[in-house]
Amino acid sequence: MKPSTVKYLSKKIMASGEIPLLWGHFGVGKTDIAKEIAQETGRELIILIISQMEPGDLIGLPSRDAEKTVFLKPDWWPNKDEVIIMIDEINRAHRSIRNAIMQLLIDRRIHNHILPAGAWIMGAANPPDEEYDQVDLITDPAFMSRFFHLELSPDVDDWVNWSNQEQVKGEVISFIKEYPEYLSSDNIVSMRLNLRPSPRSWYKLSNVLSNLSEDDMKKYGYVIAASIVGSEAARSFLSHLENKVELPNPKDLLIEGKNLERIEKLTNEEKVSLILRINNYFESLNEEEMEQLLSDGDQKTIAENVKIISEVIPKDAMFSVLRFLNEMVEKNKGLKKAFYDKLLEEIAIKLGDSTWMEGI
Secondary structure (H helix, E strand, O other): OOHHHHHHHHHHHHHOOOOEEEEOOOOOOHHHHHHHHHHHHOOEEEEEEHHHOOHHHHHOOEEEEOOEEEEOOOOOOOOOOOEEEEEEOHHHOOHHHHHHHHHHHHHOEEOOEEOOOOOEEEEEEOOOOOOOOOOOOOOOHHHHOOOEEEEOOOOHHHHHHHHHHOOOOHHHHHHHHHOHHHOOOOOOOOOOOOOOOOHHHHHHHHHHHOOOOHHHHHHHHHHHHHHHHOHHHHHHHHHHHOOOOOOOOHHHHHHHOOOHHHHHHOOHHHHHHHHHHHHHHHHHOOHHHHHHHHHOOHHHHHHHHHHHHHOOOOHHHHHHHHHHHHHHHHHOOHHHHHHHHHHHHHHHHHHOOHHHHHOO
């Protein structure tokens, strides 16, 4: 998303008491967005670069009070409502630091120190690719589910407007307007997140949706929903709001062979959403369910129904099922690995065409 959209949505999210996490490459304007929001809302901005902090810097140091140990307020702790706390370089921080800020994210407090009621919190991170020095890839869903994840990419019009306000030399502005490809060499942001819905994420989404106008919902409803519950759940949610057709249940399709005839009548967008639901169904299976499917020989039934589905689904969308299963084979061990491997083998046999497997 372009910076102006990310700034607008970040304000909406924080005004709803929730936390946006901005993902973007270096120099794209994450900190500038925080500064602009602070200026526009009359708030003080506190930036915590947590990759450079120790736990004591973040949570305060212990002190003796009579016969008890208490923690002193850290030097950055705000004393007024009109403040934004920006937690920067989240994915470059050590796990111990991320664990230390969990109480701040969950309860808006650290030890016995409670944030002022009107304080806003936002986060920033670089995308998890090889260019950035990162301690580890953040995969903890409990941690990531605290945020609305917004992808930030450079936009020429936004940058030109910003640079005019910042009195950037005209020669530089005219060059970028003439050669927009040189604004940034990094335009794609891959967060490598597998956002999944939970009771908490739906509650958080409800908080933000309550703060959106009807026009906001039309423009940003999907983006906001996908940033907290994931793309598949967001598509289904928006389809529900728009009274679109209800998608077939993946288990009914794959195991029972029910409603297969309905797939051909779906729009391409609905077919893609159905494929995402199928992938999520495969991933949600536990070991007991996998063992039962294998013992009943249902992997053959699934493969037969996948073959039927492949005849009415765009080939690119169908490839995503095969690629997903292949990723599950590489990612898992033991029974799960064996299940996904056997299922992928049966599907390959049923599809019959070697070009399908070449696509993964």
